Amino acid sequence: MNWKPDRKANKAVYRQIADYIEHGIASGEYLPDSMLPSERKLAIELGVNRSTVVAAYEELAAAGVVIRKKGSGTQVSSDIWGIAHKRIPNWGRYVEYGSFLPNLPLVQKIRNETQEHDIINLSSGELSPELFPATEFQSILAEMPFEAPLGYDHPQGNLELRKTITSHIKETKQIDTEPLSILITSGAQQALHLVIQCLLKPGDAVAIEDPSYCYSLPIFQSAGLKTFLLPVDDNGMNPEDIRSLHKKHRIKMVFTNPTYHNPTGTVMSLTRRKQLLELSSELGLPIIEDDPYSLTSFDGTFIPTLKSMDTNGTVLYISSLSKIVASGLRIGWIIGPKRVIERLADAKQQVDFGHSIFPQWIAHHFLQSSQFHQHITSLQWELKKRRDAIVASLRYTLGNRVSYHAPKGGIHLWCRLNEDVTPTRLLEESLTKGLAFLPGSVMGTQKNYVRFTFGRGENSEIEKGIARFADALHSISES
Numbered sequence: 001m002n003w004k005p006d007r008k009a010n011k012a013v014y015r016q017i018a019d020y021i022e023h024g025i026a027s028g029e030y031l032p033d034s035m036l037p038s039e040r041k042l043a044i045e046l047g048v049n050r051s052t053v054v055a056a057y058e059e060l061a062a063a064g065v066v067i068r069k070k071g072s073g074t075q076v077s078s079d080i081w082g083i084a085h086k087r088i089p090n091w092g093r094y095v096e097y098g099s100f101l102p103n104l105p106l107v108q109k110i111r112n113e114t115q116e117h118d119i120i121n122l123s124s125g126e127l128s129p130e131l132f133p134a135t136e137f138q139s140i141l142a143e144m145p146f147e148a149p150l151g152y153d154h155p156q157g158n159l160e161l162r163k164t165i166t167s168h169i170k171e172t173k174q175i176d177t178e179p180l181s182i183l184i185t186s187g188a189q190q191a192l193h194l195v196i197q198c199l200l201k202p203g204d205a206v207a208i209e210d211p212s213y214c215y216s217l218p219i220f221q222s223a224g225l226k227t228f229l230l231p232v233d234d235n236g237m238n239p240e241d242i243r244s245l246h247k248k249h250r251i252k253m254v255f256t257n258p259t260y261h262n263p264t265g266t267v268m269s270l271t272r273r274k275q276l277l278e279l280s281s282e283l284g285l286p287i288i289e290d291d292p293y294s295l296t297s298f299d300g301t302f303i304p305t306l307k308s309m310d311t312n313g314t315v316l317y318i319s320s321l322s323k324i325v326a327s328g329l330r331i332g333w334i335i336g337p338k339r340v341i342e343r344l345a346d347a348k349q350q351v352d353f354g355h356s357i358f359p360q361w362i363a364h365h366f367l368q369s370s371q372f373h374q375h376i377t378s379l380q381w382e383l384k385k386r387r388d389a390i391v392a393s394l395r396y397t398l399g400n401r402v403s404y405h406a407p408k409g410g411i412h413l414w415c416r417l418n419e420d421v422t423p424t425r426l427l428e429e430s431l432t433k434g435l436a437f438l439p440g441s442v443m444g445t446q447k448n449y450v451r452f453t454f455g456r457g458e459n460s461e462i463e464k465g466i467a468r469f470a471d472a473l474h475s476i477s478e479s
Contacts, residue, residue, distance in 0.1 A: 017056035101218035120465040123436040126327040155345040157184025158360040187332040188320040211444025236268025239275040260293035263451040265407025280314040292323040293410040298384040389459040393466035411455030429472040
């Protein structure tokens with residue numbers, strides 16, 4: 001055998017071996033019913049470990065190409081191309097080879113643990129169920145007859161909802177727009193997907209904040225984009241860093257969450273907002289503003305969005321009701337130039353033929369009602385209580401072992417552990433004690449950070465959760 005696996009290739013060696021043998025079977029080099037070389041012999045011929053050959057043979061067996069016989073060896077299937085034999089697709093290979101990448105393993109583990117076990121969940125980026133306006137929704141459903149058409153709606157979303165959003169963002173965020181410039185999406189994450197898939201191409205360079213929610217999303221890598229990082233300090237990211245990145249890498253787009261930033265909770269200063277918009281206009285560089293939290297200000301302070309300050313049309317604005325009303329409602333929106341919105345709407349229609357009318361109908365009536373404003377006022381108060389509860393718990397249980405910036409809005413607390421800790425080990429220990437949090441490594445490059453979502457739990461649950469976290473930290477520090 002003259003062929004050898006390429007150890008520098010991205011594909012695992014055992015997969016290269018399996019592919020080579022499968023090709024040999026298809027070409028007739030290895031005939032049906034014939035025996036393949038023994039594991040030991042093939043390992044010597046290829047210069048690999050025997051375990052590598054075992055893995056390759058197991059891969060072929062799973063695909064129905066060969067039969068493994070204990071004590072006899074590995075045999076090519078006798079009727080692999082015949083009518084009687086039914087080959088099973090190698091689903092494992094399909095799963096791994098798809099271009100749409102899976103979530104990070106840590107994120108998958110946290111999700112599975114919180115779904116399958118009774119664990120205090122301070123990791124999930126959503127509100128706790130008792131903060132949802134369930135009573136208000138029941139009132140809308142009971143008092144208003146549903147008379148909306150049940151067919152496909154406008155590609156950009158229900159017109160009545162888009163009109164309501166136009167009034168809503170004018171009143172609450174001082175953003176001037178019109179229904180034709182709005183696309184309804186399934187939350188903010190679908191909006192990000194559409195922007196990435198429709199407005200960028202593989203090989204393009206983009207800038208994201210560090211740390212940031214965007215850092216945890218594999219959608220950038222799935223789309224073949226190059227991501228460059230913008231460090232975030234107490235005043236948000238520095239626009240001058242964008243200038244440097246643009247000069248070196250010709251970045252095509254900037255993604256930012258400037259208000260009650262996830263995960264740090266910081267607010268980009270007004271000075272930097274102005275600088276960012278000026279730089280965006282100077283370079284012709286689109287800014288994607290993700291604004292899920294600006295209405296959660298604990299003291300009611302109004303913070304102007306980038307979009308409300310945008311006089312040159314360089315900002316695509318994304319927001320949703322997921323973080324302020326209910327995550328399961330799946331109502332988000334993008335605001336931008338009509339041509340862009342039409343392009344994104346066309347793509348969304350290809351995926352799902354437009355948004356479901358039921359959540360759009362409920363969102364329209366809720367946003368129009370006085371109950372919405374009452375809900376936001378109550379939400380701001382409840383989130384402030386939860387923030388105070390988690391800060392007090394950390395101070396009591398861990399003292400100066402942790403540092404943090406107490407946010408004035410949002411639902412997250414970003415904590416620095418003032419000692420070297422392996423994040424995965426700390427998470428494993430915490431899960432055994434009944435608590436889930438998000439290691440900072442998922443959100444960026446900074447070391448020894450963790451994110452707690454205080455909007456996810458009641459005060460008593462938050463206190464128990466932080467006590468369990470402290471117990472886990474003590475355990476791994478002493479071991």
